[in-house]
Amino acid sequence: MAGLAALVALALLPFLAITGHPSSAVAQERPRTILDMLFGNGLQQQRRRPYRIDNRNSVSDDPRPATRQAPSRSQRKSRSSAPAPRASAPRPAQPAVTEKAEDAKTVLVVGDFLAASLANGLKDAYADRRMVNVKAASNGSSGLVRQDHYDWPAKLGPLIEENEPAVVVMMIGSNDRQPIYGENGTMSLRSPEWNAEYERRVGEIADIAAKHQVPLVWVGAPSFKFDRMSEDMVYFNDLYRQAAQRVSGEYVDVWEGFVDENDDFIYSGPSVDGQTVQLRNSDGITMTDAGNDKLAFFARKAVDRFVATDTPAESFNDQAGIVLPPLASAATAVRSPPVSLADPALDGGDALLGGGTTHIGLSLEPSPRDKLVLNGRGTGHVDGRADDFAWNDKSSAVGPGERPVAYQGSLDLKKIRQDQGIKPPPEMPTILDAIMDDWSQSNAEAQGGQ
Structure with a gap:
């Protein structure tokens, strides 16, 4: 009996401690009882866990609102029909x-x-x-x-x-x-x-x-x-x-x-x-x-x-006022640089072409327009390609020459000329010759029929 009384007294100690200290702080952080030891106190902690209020001017550790409102019928329906939360994807x-x-x-x-x-x-x-x-x-x-x-x-x-x-x-x-x-x-x-x-x-x-x-x-x-x-x-x-x-x-x-x-x-x-x-x-x-x-x-x-500020070019010998010009600009670009999918400017630019504060410096490379207008050359530099705008009457494609225009195509004209040659089409007859030939052929058919 004495042992049983001692066990009961030990079980009642936490409750006596709570009765002796009725403050709110102790009520929220009470000692663990035997029931807590046996069944755990996770549920009780979850029920009495308050939202944290951060009065400092910084990012709060627990950024949830301070008050919670009871959900309405539509909210409970939305909550019950919501999919079970899944673990978030690993962050890069x-x-x-x-x-x-x-x-x-x-x-x-x-x-x-x-x-x-x-x-x-x-x-x-x-x-x-x-x-x-x-x-x-x-x-x-x-x-x-x-x-x-x-x-x-x-x-x-x-x-x-x-x-x-x-x-x-x-x-x-x-x-x-x-x-x-x-x-x-x-x-x-x-x-x-x-x-x-x-x-x-x-x-x-x-x-x-x-x-x-x-x-x-x-x-x-x-x-x-x-x-x-x-x-x-x-x-x-x-x-x-x-x-x-x-x-x-x-x-x-x-x-x-x-x-x-x-x-x-x-x-x-x-x-x-x-x-x-x-x-x-x-x-x-x-x-x-x-x-x-x-x-x-x-x-x-x-x-x-x-x-947004453009990073200034590295100065030459760290001397102010001496800045190396960029080696390329939008006028000399023949291909676009890769763009990140996470770039927020993918939905379009904010300024018209030539506008804004973007600085375009001197370029050591002529633009495609200058190559075409001044030099008569396109950007491809491949004979016979559609963007080769150099003057060429295309006669060398079927005539003798070292570099046929269609050399880059699927048909090798040099090999054809060496193996069998290319025969020009027969000469077209004149209108008078065509009439005479047709009249002669008609007479021949008529005589053969008789």
Whole structure:
């Protein structure tokens, strides 16, 4: 009996410890009991694991929103019909990070947990660019609604003054599907009062960038697993587009990159390399590493407008003012260089031919036009080929000569002339001779018939 009493006392010790310390911290991190030792406590930890709120101006370790809403009937249906998540494809080796120059242009990425994903993708995209430095100042649980948690209108100005960016990239809105609490009461989501206040706050962000004379690139929100959440993002994106364009900024639409042909949410899709990979995590909200890269792929073209700088040519003997001219230009090119599939400029150029700031230096090689007009030669330099524009009456193709024009074809004319020769066709008779021959032949047939 004494042994049984001791065993019961040991089992009740954790419960007595909890009763003696009723604080919330102890309630969340209670000691393990015998039941936990036997059956594990993974379920209890999963139930009481809170979302992490990061108040620092850096990329959050756990970039999930601070609040969770109970899914509606359509959301539960979408959740039940969603395919089982699969492991994401192995990510390729990270590019070597190039040491940034002291005068490198800064790309300041601000916003919520998706902005943190975008910043990670842009850091990889510009890892080999010495003159571009990406800085993240995101807050995973922030938004434009809960300014009591993180006030972006108050924080954005000092961040711009501190980092002096060449461009500000904003991505926000995923945590804004909640009421706005104001002095006049609570404004429910998407009510007329809520819409007016939220539009004012979006415009305030754009005005801050314009006041500091910094270009603004506003990246829209992607689709999400839950239908009602995606519907709200469509409305938000329209406000973001109007605010960015009002201050002559750039709006980046990423929606098409994360939906299928029916405009439905997808977990997996084409990566920037064209391979099918998992873009979203199993929660249907956050991004995988491949999703980060795809966000950066869409945003990079707009960002390049403000940070793209041509690397100057190496100076001769390190003397200023003496620069070697390029040995080739677009006018002398006879073939196109290979283009990466991950190049965001594949959808077309931004300037007309001859426009822009691209510097075309002197060339030591004549262009194909000069070869044709001045020298009478084409680019092929192959006798008999279609692009050989040198003057030639083609008579040497069938006449005597050392280099027949059709020498490169499938018919070797030299061999034909040596073996059997080429006989010219018989001479055509005149009209009078043809009439006389026909009359003679008719008379002969008539006499033979008699």
